[in-house]
Amino acid sequence: MTAGRLYAARDMKLRPAADDLLERIALSLDLVPLPGAYAMYGMVAGRVVGVAQRLGVFAKLLEGPATAGRVAEELELQVAGTRLLCENLAGLGVLAQDGHTFSVAKGARKWLDPASETYIGTWLEHTTTYWEWYGDLERIVRDGGSFEIHREPAEDQEYWRVYITGQYEIARLSAEEVAKAIKLPARPTALLDVAGAHGWFSAELCKRYEGLKATVLDLPGSARVGRGIIAKAGMSDRVEHRDGDMFESELGGPYDGALLFDIVHHLSAEQVVTVLKRVRAAMKPGGTVAVLDMFRSDAKRQRASAAGLGLFFHLTSGADLPSPDELAGHFAEAGFSAPKRTKVRRIPDQGLYQAKAV
16 A cells, blocks of 8 residues: 555545555455554645645646656756655556656646636645644644634735635635525625635625625735635626624625625634624624534534544634534524525535524
């Protein structure tokens, strides 16, 4: 087994995969020390992808097949390290290997080519920062605390560019379907997007509702990048970014709808209720509030994806994933109706919950 032979099964669990018959037999007979395989190869799989993106390896191979030596020469890298990096990427199936020549695998091209509408390269680049966070895992589990992903100052433009652009690349994969699932009142004119960063979910809703305009409230570093994304899409007349804090800034209104996407997992229960009450005060009666996030299951065993992201969010904010029942309680306390869940095909592990302002 190599680093490249960890794979995600249908239920999103990472498992070792065998390279040959003997390894398949060893796995089936429980002769492989799986904890050791995860400890050794799991970290390699994540790291080589992010580093290859940062170093420009994918961009170079998108120009055409090349040997590791050629890639190293043109990118001013070390040959041995480049070869090993490419071999591990080939093991993952991200690159294809033919003898000494490497190329971007057919199935990976749509995700790695900047010309593709499904490009996620900036997000992959941002994953390299995760290593510092996970390096603090032992301390956080032992003593508590978090890394605080949003602590970086607005002046650190490169940090916010990579972070928010990466989030946009992931969001646009599902934003159109999410927008179709949200039911706003008839002829809506005003939408509030709380901590909406790139603003792309708002943009997709504005495309669906003629006359709708959106206000995206977020921290200055995030809002600056979001403005650029919306301007590039030619939608600045429909989607406006405002610098602000969701706990303190004036929200404006009244709004026909409000979005709280991928923010609840960063907050404590008390903070969720506080924000929802502020949002409710800024909404028209009968308006729609939509929350999109990961949630804990009531099942005895959590899905591996939920458990993994729950740990990730705990590292970066100190909070935990709420359960759907807890969210329903927050909605009720803030003055909303009981929420209803809408399944989104592109993001089955996330829940889209909608409620009405009462």
